[in-house]
Amino acid sequence: MINWKKKLSSRKLWAGIVSYITALLTAFNVSSLTIEQVIVIVSGVGALVIYILAEAHVDAMREKGDHSDEH
Numbered sequence: 001m002i003n004w005k006k007k008l009s010s011r012k013l014w015a016g017i018v019s020y021i022t023a024l025l026t027a028f029n030v031s032s033l034t035i036e037q038v039i040v041i042v043s044g045v046g047a048l049v050i051y052i053l054a055e056a057h058v059d060a061m062r063e064k065g066d067h068s069d070e071h
Contacts, residue, residue, distance in 0.1 A: 009053045014046030 018039055025035045
């Protein structure tokens with residue numbers, strides 16, 4: 001089974017996505033300014049996904065810790 005949380009929080013994955021999109025847009029002769037704008041958006045989405053997953057992990061660990069005190 002694929003661990004999507006781990007995959008989506010990988011900086012290597014997001015670097016690969018950015019590289020692929022850059023190559024694709026360059027191959028289709030998209031202007032440099034447009035390529036830069038797209039890369040900034042994709043990088044921002046990657047950073048947001050990583051942040052959300054990291055916070056979810058911290059919250060889950062905190063919740064787990066709170067429940068262990070009850071036993």
